[in-house]
Amino acid sequence: MSGEAKILQPGTVIKPIIDQDGVKLLVERLYGISVLELIELNGYDDKNYKIVEDPNVKNPLITNHSSHGYVLKIMNSMDSQNVSLVEAQNEIMNFLLTRSVTCPKPIRNVFGHLHSIENIGGKHHAVRLLEYVPGELLKDVPKSEALFYQLGEFVANLDNKLQNFNHSGLVSREHIWMLTKVPELEKFKYVIKDAEKLDLVEEVIEEFKYAIVPRLDELEKGVIHGDVNEMNVLVTPKTPGSKTDYRVSGIIDFGDIQNSYYVFELAITMTYMMLLTGDPRTGGFVLAGYTVNRRLPDDEYRLLKTLISARLVQSLTLGAYSIAQDPKNNYVVSTEKADGWGLLKKLRKSKPDPDDDPTDWKAIAKEYLTRS
Known part of the structure; x- marks a missing residue:
């Protein structure tokens, strides 16, 4: 083929x-x-x-x-x-x-x-x-900084273990939801009818092409889960019967596994957690947990904002395409419901306040670790 x-x-x-x-x-x-x-x-x-x-x-x-x-x-x-x-x-x-x-x-x-x-x-x-694995989905329980931190720890631990896994079936895998396929969104962007939104989509696709694609050979590569989101993460109460305090207990849905880049796994996880809260700062708590278990080189950290923007654009564009194909498919409407466009605009803000930048995830992570 x-x-x-x-x-x-x-x-x-x-x-x-x-x-x-x-x-x-x-x-x-x-x-x-x-x-x-x-x-x-x-x-x-x-x-x-x-x-x-x-x-x-x-x-x-x-x-x-x-x-x-x-x-x-x-x-x-x-x-x-x-x-x-x-x-x-x-x-x-x-x-x-x-x-x-x-x-x-x-x-x-x-x-x-x-x-x-x-x-x-x-x-x-x-x-x-x-x-079937018992447990509640992360989307259905009270959110906390500690839970996002723990998810970061969990994902880093998952990727550390997956360093020892490889399979011939993943070597040549191609899938439209892989972050490496963001340039392919050119074919689907016709479904975005709003001119301002289309400008955002085109801006992020272009930025991905010049900021990420030429750097791919430098990034640490391996098998990743590829879709760590609030519907694929299982949680259980920290103490029996607790309705407020949860811990990450497992992961489901391996349909997006791929031979890719570990920084993509982190970016995807941060994207979905920020969508869940509508607050870019949430990414900092995920990053704090991740970097406790797994080193993130500075040059990879600098790619996160582009990668997260790209994941949002991917989800919004393919979501709009999916609904155009089948109006009853509400699976990806979640990105729109969670105001993915609003989050994308916050990330693309040209000059964030240097004293209060919600996308300075490294500073947010450091402050969280100091507090904890």
Whole structure:
């Protein structure tokens, strides 16, 4: 397949088309599970379902039943063409599970495989089943500086462990949501109708081309999660029953794993946490935790503002494109709801107050560490 064909092109439909009855039949045929409860979860171009099995239907093919249920993942038709990518996603979870990182566990189907390729709606899609991991999502609990700091620690620890993971399925992976693909947004920017917003998008794409692309060979590279956001981070109460004090406990959704750059992982995490609060300062708390566990060279730190702006532009542009394609797809509307444009404008402010710069994340991190 050519490099061009590996990247999503405007107008291409790759999301699986299947109804709930089809999902139930699929789960029964491939995993021997009779579905008691089925809930569709968020997914940008994949389909994900939370499944609770009927305990009254015994199936000899299943030896270990997950007490918390399962997640069925039906991968989009584009990624499904890369079978080694599917294998890499399964293997990275097993790799992290053996290194004390809480994440989903892949389940073998009735044929003994961790995935299968199924014809769904006339297209081929990879189908997998994972154990459901209990816990609340970070988006649903009270936010605190300490929680953002701890997420930074967690992500640095995750990347430190992933330094020892590699897989052939990630070597040539191309995906429109990879930060390296920001220049490709030129093809999608037509969906931004507001002239001021379009100017911002074009400015950030150009800045990425001249400030980031020529520097890529200098950055530390490895496998990253690629999508650490408030819907992919699990938290649990620090003390049983607490409704105010939470700690980061695990990570889910390895659909965006890639061989990329560690500073991209940090930038993506900071972006989503700032979106969550609407305050650029939040990035400083994430940075504080990250740099306690992992060194960030000064020349990489200086790229953060451009990388974070680029992630916002990527999310806003692809979100607008997705809604233009399917008005009912509310997955990426979250960036707009969280005022991604407002945050982007704050980041692009030409001359921040030198005595009170909310994007001086290094100073904010230092002040937080001093206080703590």
